[in-house]
Amino acid sequence: MAHPHRLVMLALALAGLAAIIHYMDWSWLPAYLPKLWNGLLMTLAMLGSSVVVGFVFALPLGLAQVTGPRILRWLATGFCTVIRGTPLLLQLWLFYYGLGSLFAQFPEIRDSxxxxxxxxxxxxxxxxxxISFAAYQGEVMRGAFAGVPRGELEAARAxxxxxxxxxxxxxxxxxxFRALPTLTGEIILQLKSTPLVATITVTDLYAIVTRARQETFLTYEPLLLLAAIYICLSGILVxxxxxxENRVPTGR
Known part of the structure; x- marks a missing residue:
């Protein structure tokens, strides 16, 4: 049975949504739907590819900090510390404006x-x-690897x-299994980090909404639509x- 306060909150949310739809100007939306769709696909591509590849790199980063030789532990710890200690926006600019400009100076690369x-x-x-996801998730996997009881591993060896x-x-x-709850949070944070790629001219969802704001001279409608899309994506991910989580065996 639903609690009365939840029903009240739901009614207020629906009333607010109806007011937003009715009183705000959405006449611009049909013309921007194809662009918004392409921006959404770019955002999802950035999110999915960086999460999958980043998690693959996070496994050896976490494992090296738990069981690796001292030099590998130092390298993995240093990598995670540097990446986690610097803003993602700075890293984006270093790669795009720094590394990208460096590549352009070599004819061998330009002609390839x-x-x-x-x-x-x-x-x-x-x-x-x-790289950012790998560094953060590498620390998570370090804790997850270290958190597995040694008795279980010794029993398996026996x-x-x-x-x-x-x-x-x-x-x-x-x-x-131990890392899955934290992994969910890291993926949500990664989703909310993807708009930063618009600062290096990647045409993602945020870039399309920014263009719509500049061309229509509207502020609230495009931003509210962007917020609603990110909320829906976050809910789907959760x-x-x-x-x-319910289908991964706990091993207990």
Whole structure:
């Protein structure tokens, strides 16, 4: 049975939404829908690719800090510390304006097949977002790997499992399960970081909304639409990750 205060909050939210739709100017929206769709696809592409590739890099970063040789521990810790200690916007500009300008000075690069991609902005946005996610998630995986009880790993070794088999069947699944709640939060933060790529001319959702504001001289309507889209995306991500959490075996 629904609580009365929740019904009141829902009614107020619906009333506010109806007022926004009725009293604000949405005549500009049909003309911008194709551009908004393309911007949404770019945002999702940046988010999905950086999360997947970043998580792949986060695994060795976390593992190196737990079991690696001292030099690898220092390198992994130093990498995570530097990336987490500097703003993502600064990293984006360093890659785009710094590394991109450096590539342009070499004729070998300008004349190669790679220049068709390196002259664009999105590869640098992807690199910066991926490195940032890898550094943050690498710290999460370090804690997850270290948090698995040593008794479980020793018991698996006692059954005659090799180190790789122990990692694949015990250590890695248990660590991922422990990291899933935090991983959900990191993905949401990554989603909210993607608008920064608009500062290096990547045409994502935020860039399209900014262009709509400048061309229509409207402020609230485009920004409220952008907020609603990000809220919906965040909700979908939370639901998907909760579904995944319920289907990953706990190992207990």
């Amino acid at each position: 097949w790679a220049w068709a991609y390196l002259r664009q902005a999105w590869p640098y946005g992807f690199i910066a977002l991926t 059954f005659g499992m090799s180190r790789w088999l122990v990692f694949r069947r015990v250590w890695f699944p248990r660590s991922v 639901i998907a990750m909760r579904w995944l």
